[in-house]
């Protein structure tokens with residue numbers, strides 16, 4: 001599936017409760033989201049596989065890929081389009097080997113040391129962050145700000161999205177760093193109108 005990182009939605013079970021997971025994602029895609037990550041730290045693998053299958057069905061025909069956060073086994077079992085892992089979520093080469101060449105594989109990067117160590121041949125994109133402090137992720141790294149983000153993007157061997165505290169008014173500055181787009185949780189999931197909230201990331 002084509003990788004378009006213009007606007008990356010990362011779901012959150014609590015923030016999506018207002019409209020429901022599937023309806024939030026479908027509305028956000030109507031608003032312009034180009035890639036979706038299913039992220040739920042508490043759900044069991046079986047629950048996540050069920051959610052992923054329902055999201056895949058809802059996204060059918062849209063061209064929007066579904067990525068699974070953290071859990072390789074769920075990505076494989078659910079027929080999702082890919083996996084996003086962090087620095088402590090397992091081995092990139094092993095994930096690539098199990099997913100196969102056709103899958104999308106993303107890695108989180110917080111600093112230049114991590115950038116220097118990664119294997120770009122095994123990966124499709126990077127998630128750089130946090131740009132700003134955020135209450136959505138516990139124990140996140142020190143915020144980069146736009147200057148730190150720009151420095152990482154300039155050194156990145158792969159296309160990258162920026163994540164962490166990003167709202168619609170930041171979209172222009174994120175793209176000006178060379179990042180392909182913002183990755184967003186609360187700026188879309190927690191909003192009264194997720195479609196309008198997503199669209200606003202293109203109107204900045």
Ligand SMILES: Cc1ncc(COP(=O)(O)OP(=O)(O)O)c(N)n1
Pocket residue numbers: 008010037039069070084085086087089106107108109126127128129137161163183
């Ligand atoms: C697009 C994107 N970028 C970064 C992250 C963060 O991943 P990670 O560091 O593994 O943290 P958790 O999301 O697992 O808490 C992401 N999920 N997506």
Ligand SMILES: Cc1nc(C(=O)O)sc1CCOP(=O)(O)O
Pocket residue numbers: 010108127128129130131133134135136137140141163164165166183184185186187
């Ligand atoms: C899932 C995640 N990863 C981050 C990182 O820095 O790697 S920040 C983050 C949460 C982003 O949520 P919001 O858009 O609500 O600020």
Ligand SMILES: [Mg+2]
Pocket residue numbers: 069070084085086089
């Ligand atoms: Mg992770």
